[in-house]
Amino acid sequence: MARREFTRTIYAQIVHRATNALGQIQCEGCGLVLGKKPYHVDHTIPDALFLDKSRKLTAEDGRLLGKECCHDPKTRKVDIPAIAEAKRREAKHLGIARPAGRLTGPAFARSDKSLRREAAAAQKAALPPKMMFSQQRKEPAT
Numbered sequence: 001m002a003r004r005e006f007t008r009t010i011y012a013q014i015v016h017r018a019t020n021a022l023g024q025i026q027c028e029g030c031g032l033v034l035g036k037k038p039y040h041v042d043h044t045i046p047d048a049l050f051l052d053k054s055r056k057l058t059a060e061d062g063r064l065l066g067k068e069c070c071h072d073p074k075t076r077k078v079d080i081p082a083i084a085e086a087k088r089r090e091a092k093h094l095g096i097a098r099p100a101g102r103l104t105g106p107a108f109a110r111s112d113k114s115l116r117r118e119a120a121a122a123q124k125a126a127l128p129p130k131m132m133f134s135q136q137r138k139e140p141a142t
């Protein structure tokens, strides 16, 4: 399902919440006064990790983060790996991803019956090889 975005109203609520008494916008991650520095309203919990997206986002679901000080590092170091891990976990649960193979030890010993069967199969006369390409040329019609 598509990622839920903050509505304009919710976005404004978050920006107001992040504005200090002097009217300056502060990063809600580290408290840096952003001035004219760019910021993002971040999904505190990445939206990709929600299974139920029917609930509407509220101002509590977002944080205003400075792009350079907090948003980009969080996205790169926390959110993307967490989302990737969730996808791997889901794929494994659904049987989509094949688990990495284990190192195998020596095979089980062959049973007597199996050895007898293999010996019998080896004694059977092999079928003549099938000719893949015809060796006879068609005679041109005269």
Ligand SMILES: [Zn+2]
Binding pocket: 027, 028, 029, 030, 031, 032, 065, 066, 069, 070, 071
């Ligand atoms: Zn910050």
